[in-house]
Amino acid sequence: MFKRLGLRRAEYVPNAPVTAVRSRRNYMIGAGGLMVLALAVGMLSSQFLTRERTGTGRKVPATGDACAQGYVWREATPADRVCVSPETRSQTAEENRAASTRGNPGGGPYGPDTCLQGFVRRDAFDGDRVCVTPESRDRAAKDKRLASSRRAS
Numbered sequence: 001m002f003k004r005l006g007l008r009r010a011e012y013v014p015n016a017p018v019t020a021v022r023s024r025r026n027y028m029i030g031a032g033g034l035m036v037l038a039l040a041v042g043m044l045s046s047q048f049l050t051r052e053r054t055g056t057g058r059k060v061p062a063t064g065d066a067c068a069q070g071y072v073w074r075e076a077t078p079a080d081r082v083c084v085s086p087e088t089r090s091q092t093a094e095e096n097r098a099a100s101t102r103g104n105p106g107g108g109p110y111g112p113d114t115c116l117q118g119f120v121r122r123d124a125f126d127g128d129r130v131c132v133t134p135e136s137r138d139r140a141a142k143d144k145r146l147a148s149s150r151r152a153s
Contacts (some may be wrong), residue, residue, distance in 0.1 A: 054129050066152040072144065076124040085151035092140075095122065095132050102131035 067073060067083035074084045074092050084092070108114030115121065115131035123134045127153040131138075 023064050034145065054115065057088070068150050068152050071150045074128070076122070076128060076140075080125060082124070082147045088143065091136070095130055095136060099130045103129075 016144050065081045070085070071083035072086050072089050074082045074089050076082075076092050076096065078119050102116055102119045103112070104114040104116050113121070115127045118133070119131035120134050121127050122130045122137050122140050124130075125142070
């Protein structure tokens with residue numbers, strides 16, 4: 001069984017440190033066993049380094065891009081990690097739901113991404129084609145500018 005996993009019995013080495021060989025029953029890991037161990041550690045670490053985003057069922061990083069208290073991720077897309085107020089996130093979700101009704105169906109100067117009169121592109125991230133009010137676009141630009149100050153320390 002140990003050969004199949006790439007393990008081999010440790011050899012007794014006279015005057016070796018106690019940590020290197022404690023008894024003849026210890027097993028050292030060979031190259032195959034090391035790969036199995038690395039795979040297992042990687043799978044386990046992904047379980048502990050992520051957590052479920054409340055109410056979404058999606059796994060996200062547990063640390064590193066957390067928002068300061070009072071702020072949440074905007075989530076204009078699933079990968080959007082700009083910290084905003086909960087009200088702004090709700091408004092962003094509503095804008096995403098209404099996106100198909102705010103585009104000009106016949107196109108225009110910007111092709112199929114042309115917004116109806118009174119709406120502009122939000123530009124919350126590169127490639128954002130959601131049409132919103134000018135005030136909402138300004139808010140998204142401000143949120144991007146302040147993003148680093150709203151991260152948890």
